[in-house]
Amino acid sequence: MSELKQTLNVKVLFIAFLLPIFIIWIIDSSLKGDFSSFDTNDSFTRFANATLTSYTLGSLILLGNLFFYADSRKRPLAPLIGMILAVLIGIAATLFLIGMGPMLLENNGSVRAQTVYNLGHTIVSFLAISLAMVLCVGSMFAALTNGKKRKMFDEEE
C-alpha cells in the first residue's frame, strides 16, 4: 500500500470517528433550535482535566509495562528513570494547574478533592471506553464469523 493511500485512509478513519458527533450535534441543534447545548468553559475544563489525568495514568501503566521490556534487555535503569520522570511531570503538572485557581476546579472545593474526582472520573471513563471497545470489536468479529463461509484457496485437483 502506498504511503499516500495509507495517509488518506487514516484521514478517512478519523473523519469516520468524528462524523457521528457532528450528526448528533446537527440533530440536537435542529431539535432545540440553538447551537449552544454545551458550555465551552465547562467543556474546556473537562478536556484539560481528562488530558492531564489520562496522561498520568497512561504513563503509570506504561511504566509497569517497562518491566516486560526490561526482561529482554538485561534490566536497564535508564528507561525506567525516564518513565518515572514522565509520571512525576504529569503529577506535578496536574497539581500545579489545578492549584492555579478556579480554571480547572469543577464544583470541587480543593486541589485534593478535584484530583480524587479526576481519578474516579477517568477510571469510570476508561471502564466505559474499554467495554465499548470490546463490544464493537466483538460485534465486528460476530459479523465476520456469521457471514457465509469463504473459500480461501482453490482446492488442488
Next chain:
Amino acid sequence: MDEMMNAIVFFWFPLSLIPLGAWFSLSSKTNLRTNFGRFAAVLGFILVCISPWTVPTSPSSSIGHLLGFIIGPSSLLLIGIYLLIFSGNVPVGKLPSSDRKLGTFCMALGSLWFCLMQWGEFTPIYDGREVNRFWLIFFPTFILMICCLSSVLSISMLIIGEERQTESMVMRMVSIVSIILIICGLTIDGKNISSETFTTYFWLSVSDLFGILVGVSLSIFIFGFVIYVYERSIGEPNSVPPPTPEELSQASQKIAANIGGAESE
C-alpha cells in the same frame, strides 16, 4: 480512623489491587504467583463493589455502587458477544449454531437493561437520594464510544477488507442505533434523569473522550521516545566471528539428518 483513611483502606487500596494483581499475574512465570495475582485482583474487585457499605461516607464509593449496577448488563453483553462469535464459522472452539439465538437474546436483554437504567426504574440511585453521578458519566461515554468506534470499524472494513459490504452494513447499523439512543437521551426525559442533565453530561463526555485520547497518545509518545533514546544510546551489538569449516560441516550434517522424512500415506 478518619474519613480519608477509611477511603484509602477500603476503597483506593482495593482499587489499586485490581491492576496490580493483573500485572503480577501477567508478569509471573510460576503458577503460584500467577494465581496469587488473580486472587488479589478478584479480591480488590469484590472490596470495591462492597465499598458503599464499608465506606458509605466517601464520595468515591459511588464507583463501587456503579460497578455493582453495571456488572449484570455488562456480563450479559459480553456473554452474548462470545456466543455470537463462536457459534459462527470459526476454525477452533466452535459452539453449536443454536447458541447464536441465545447470544442474540443475551445481547438484547443486556441492551434493554442499560436502557431501563437510563430511562426506566433501574437507574442507580446512590444513598436513596440522587442519581449516582458516575452513572451520568459512564452511560454517555459508553454509548458515544460505541457510536464512533462502530463507524470507524464500518469504514475500515470497506477500506481494508474485500467484499465486506454486509459486515460493514452491520457495523453501520450499530452506529445508527447508538446515534438514535443518544438523540433519545438528549430529547426524552427518563424517570430519574432529565434530558437536560443527559445533554450536559453528553457534551462533557465528548470533551472527556478527546481529552483521554490526547492524554493517552501523549503518554504513548513519551514511552516510545524514552525507549528510542535508550536504544540509540546502547550502540551497535558486537558482531560474532564467521563460522569455521568444522562448524559448517557439523551444521550440514545436522541439517542432512533432519530434512526429508517419510512419504505421507
